[in-house]
Amino acid sequence: MTKRLKNFMDEQMLMIDDELYSLVEKIIAPKHLKESMLYSLKAGGKRIRPLFVLAVSQMFNNKQKEAYTVAAAVEMIHTYSLIHDDLPSMDNDELRRGKPTNHVVYGEALATLAGDALNTLSFGVLARMKNITPDIKIELINLLSVAAGAEGMVGGQVLDIDGETRQLSLEELENVHLNKTGALLRFSIESGAVLSNATEEERKNLVEYAHHIGLAFQIQDDILDIEATSEELGKTAGKDVASNKSTYPAILSLEGAKNKLNEHYEIAISCLNKLQVDTSILKELSEYIVRRNK
Amino acid sequence: MTKRLKNFMDEQMLMIDDELYSLVEKIIAPKHLKESMLYSLKAGGKRIRPLFVLAVSQMFNNKQKEAYTVAAAVEMIHTYSLIHDDLPSMDNDELRRGKPTNHVVYGEALATLAGDALNTLSFGVLARMKNITPDIKIELINLLSVAAGAEGMVGGQVLDIDGETRQLSLEELENVHLNKTGALLRFSIESGAVLSNATEEERKNLVEYAHHIGLAFQIQDDILDIEATSEELGKTAGKDVASNKSTYPAILSLEGAKNKLNEHYEIAISCLNKLQVDTSILKELSEYIVRRNK
Numbered sequence: 001m002t003k004r005l006k007n008f009m010d011e012q013m014l015m016i017d018d019e020l021y022s023l024v025e026k027i028i029a030p031k032h033l034k035e036s037m038l039y040s041l042k043a044g045g046k047r048i049r050p051l052f053v054l055a056v057s058q059m060f061n062n063k064q065k066e067a068y069t070v071a072a073a074v075e076m077i078h079t080y081s082l083i084h085d086d087l088p089s090m091d092n093d094e095l096r097r098g099k100p101t102n103h104v105v106y107g108e109a110l111a112t113l114a115g116d117a118l119n120t121l122s123f124g125v126l127a128r129m130k131n132i133t134p135d136i137k138i139e140l141i142n143l144l145s146v147a148a149g150a151e152g153m154v155g156g157q158v159l160d161i162d163g164e165t166r167q168l169s170l171e172e173l174e175n176v177h178l179n180k181t182g183a184l185l186r187f188s189i190e191s192g193a194v195l196s197n198a199t200e201e202e203r204k205n206l207v208e209y210a211h212h213i214g215l216a217f218q219i220q221d222d223i224l225d226i227e228a229t230s231e232e233l234g235k236t237a238g239k240d241v242a243s244n245k246s247t248y249p250a251i252l253s254l255e256g257a258k259n260k261l262n263e264h265y266e267i268a269i270s271c272l273n274k275l276q277v278d279t280s281i282l283k284e285l286s287e288y289i290v291r292r293n294k
Numbered sequence: 295m296t297k298r299l300k301n302f303m304d305e306q307m308l309m310i311d312d313e314l315y316s317l318v319e320k321i322i323a324p325k326h327l328k329e330s331m332l333y334s335l336k337a338g339g340k341r342i343r344p345l346f347v348l349a350v351s352q353m354f355n356n357k358q359k360e361a362y363t364v365a366a367a368v369e370m371i372h373t374y375s376l377i378h379d380d381l382p383s384m385d386n387d388e389l390r391r392g393k394p395t396n397h398v399v400y401g402e403a404l405a406t407l408a409g410d411a412l413n414t415l416s417f418g419v420l421a422r423m424k425n426i427t428p429d430i431k432i433e434l435i436n437l438l439s440v441a442a443g444a445e446g447m448v449g450g451q452v453l454d455i456d457g458e459t460r461q462l463s464l465e466e467l468e469n470v471h472l473n474k475t476g477a478l479l480r481f482s483i484e485s486g487a488v489l490s491n492a493t494e495e496e497r498k499n500l501v502e503y504a505h506h507i508g509l510a511f512q513i514q515d516d517i518l519d520i521e522a523t524s525e526e527l528g529k530t531a532g533k534d535v536a537s538n539k540s541t542y543p544a545i546l547s548l549e550g551a552k553n554k555l556n557e558h559y560e561i562a563i564s565c566l567n568k569l570q571v572d573t574s575i576l577k578e579l580s581e582y583i584v585r586r587n588k
Contacts, residue, residue: 029444030452037444084410089381089402108383112406113452116378117444119410123417124439127432134428138421141435145418150323150331150411158324158407 005284009051016050017042019068020075023125029117036106036114037121040079044097048217048289049074049188055281056192056206066129070140070191073122077148078184080118083111085157119148132195140191147187156180168246174215176246181221182214189213202275209271209282216264216290219257222247224294226254232294265290299578303345310344311336313362314369317419323411330400330408331415334373338391342511342583343368343482349575350486350500360423364434364485367416371442372478374412377405379451413442426489434485441481450474462540468509470540475515476508483507496569503565503576510558510584513551516541518588520548526588559584 001009024037050071057067086093086101087108094104103111126141146152156179163176189210193203224232225240226249240247248257268286272279295303318331344365351361380387380395381402388398397405420435440446450473457470483504487497518526519534520543534541542551562580566573 027443027445029449030456033444033449033452080410084406087383087406089383089406109455110452112378112381112383113448116374116410116413117448119413120439120443120448123435124443127436127439134432138428138431141417142421145414145421149321149414149418150327151321154407154411154414155323155327158327158404161403162324 001288002284005281005288008055008281008284012051012054013047015068016047016054016071016075020050020072023069023072024121027121032106032110033114033117036102036110037118039105040083040096040102040114041075041118043099045075045079046292047071047075049078049184051285052185052188053192053195055285056189057196059275059277059279059282060193060196060198062192062196064131064195066132067192067195069125069129070195071188073125073144074184074188074191076118076122076125077144077153080115080122081148081153081157083115083118087111090161122148136194139194143187143190143194147183152179152183152187153181156183163246164243166246167250170251173246173248173251177215177218178211181218182211185214185217186210202277205271205274209268212264212268212271213286213289216261216268216286219248219261219264220290220292222249223254223257223261224292228293261290295582296578299575299582302349302575302578303341306345306348307341309362310341310348310365310369314344314366317363317366318415321415326400326404327408327411330396330404331412333399334377334390334396334408335369335412337393339369339373340586341365341369343372343478345579346479346482347486347489349579350483351490353569353571353573353576354487354490354492354496356486356490358425358489360426361486361489363419363423364489365482367419367438368478368482368485370412370416370419371438371447374409374416375442375447375451375478377409377412381405384455416442430488433488437481437484437488441477446473446477446481447475450477457540458537460540461544464545467540467542467545471509471512472505475512476505479508479511480504496571499565499568503562506558506562506565507580507583510555510562510580513542513555513558514584514586516543517548517551517555518586522587555584 020041021038024034024041027034053067053071053074082096083102085091086096087103093101095101102114106114122144123141126137126144129137148154156176159176160180163172168176186207189206190203193206198206222240225238225247248260252260265286269283272282314335315332318328318335321328347361347365347368376390377396379385380390381397387395389395396408400408416438417435420431420438423431442448450470453470454474457466462470480501483500484497487500492500516534519531519541522531542554546554559580563577566576
């Protein structure tokens with residue numbers, strides 16, 4: 001990781017976390033519900049999605065502090081999806097980011113409700129942003145609803161569960177990931193463009209960038225499940241192979257998956273090269289994503 | 295029930311259901327996810343919340359068809375909350391509206407995700423309404439997020455779970471219901487006023503009406519748990535007493551609960567009497583709610 005990227009990430013993550021926690025702390029709600037919501041938000045994580053919102057906004061010289069609210073909204077959605085994914089009826093994970101999962105600490109009922117509340121809150125914080133026109137807020141809410149719901153993340157999660165019972169084709173696997181993780185990554189990148197009044201052309205290039213960097217991100221996830229240790233990942237490694245799950249390495253071999261990752265990475269970078277702004281932070285972030293070891 | 299109210303309900307419910315089902319049917323999502331979402335939406339129910347949106351809108355002579363979209367959005371939230379409430383980790387109900395609950399038919403994982411998707415979709419359909427100004431859409435989205443989330447329905451659900459382990463005071467019980475069921479009823483009534491550009495004074499009276507009719511509605515629910523049969527209710531009757539739950543009859547006696555219900559009902563009607571429009575449908579709906587036997 002370059003020093004510049006490290007500085008960007010360190011600085012932005014502080015501000016993202018500030019906004020995220022304060023948005024939840026200020027709601028008036030039962031104490032242990034808020035605790036449960038904050039527990040998972042504070043359990044760490046790479047804040048990849050929020051960082052994309054900020055990296056894109058700042059690339060367009062947009063210094064509006066509302067970008068942090070959008071970043072927080074997308075992290076609320078991501079976090080609620082992890083809380084629900086970890087439930088015994090779903091992935092039944094007891095460890096996430098090296099810590100006990102939400103339902104292990106708070107019980108299944110409260111974990112379910114904390115997830116629900118984060119899902120709902122994300123739309124509320126977008127609606128309540130200051131200094132953003134109602135038109136732009138509506139566009140962001142619409143994009144987030146599509147990205148997070150049945151047509152995006154939740155739909156991808158359903159496809160992923162289906163994939164546990166049979167081997168998926170490469171096309172089907174791509175479709176899982178374009179929805180399960182890709183849709184929210186795309187929102188993170190596109191929302192930065194929407195907030196910054198990017199041109200149609202810029203937005204189109206960024207959406208294509210999002211498509212490919214999202215798939216690259218997911219392929220790296222699959223590779224890490226094989227190559228990294230549980231300690232590095234903060235979650236159980238080798239789970240995909242053990243559960244005979246459809247993954248890129250399973251379909252393409254480990255070598256083939258690495259080639260596929262590089263393919264998507266290079267197309268992603270070529271999309272950035274079409275933009276007439278300084279894309280260096282976004283490029284460094286892209287490289288970090290595909291080279292990360294956790 | 296008066297003939298006029300019956301006509302209103304029959305006619306409106308057809309249009310509400312049309313809008314509700316078509317909003318879900320037209321999304322592009324995995325087939326059995328949509329099936330699971332539609333299963334619970336189509337499992338019947340009284341459509342009380344949507345009927346309030348329509349009754350209030352029509353009281354102000356507002357004929358916009360978008361009122362049906364708002365009605366559908368609130369029913370999506372209500373339905374998702376029932377799906378999640380019925381889960382084994384929550385109320386563990388196998389019967390709802392006389393039919394097997396969502397997780398009994400589709401499994402817990404899909405039921406959880408169908409609930410999540412309905413929660414998210416409700417905000418999307420509000421954002422995508424035609425012929426409604428962005429300002430009004432944002433106001434509705436903000437109100438719905440507060441009503442449905444940690445500060446409203448979900449918060450109330452958490453308080454309700456707490457109430458299962460100890461006897462609540464009357465004040466605590468009211469607080470549960472003002473959040474768990476009251477917040478969404480209030481949204482239904484207030485959204486009709488917002489859509490119709492009601493005056494501040496009208497809105498204030500309607501919100502106060504919502505407060506009292508919401509509590510009356512809940513007290514009748516508690517009374518029916520004692521007085522109605524499982525067959526009438528389409529769910530297990532007598533469950534509150536069996537589980538030693540905090541209810542109005544448990545705190546006030548059955549007679550005291552009935553008196554309290556009448557108190558709230560009369561205040562609710564007095565709020566309607568302050569309005570300078572024809573409130574007769576709303577009054578008939580109020581009476582139906584507190585006199586219903588299921």
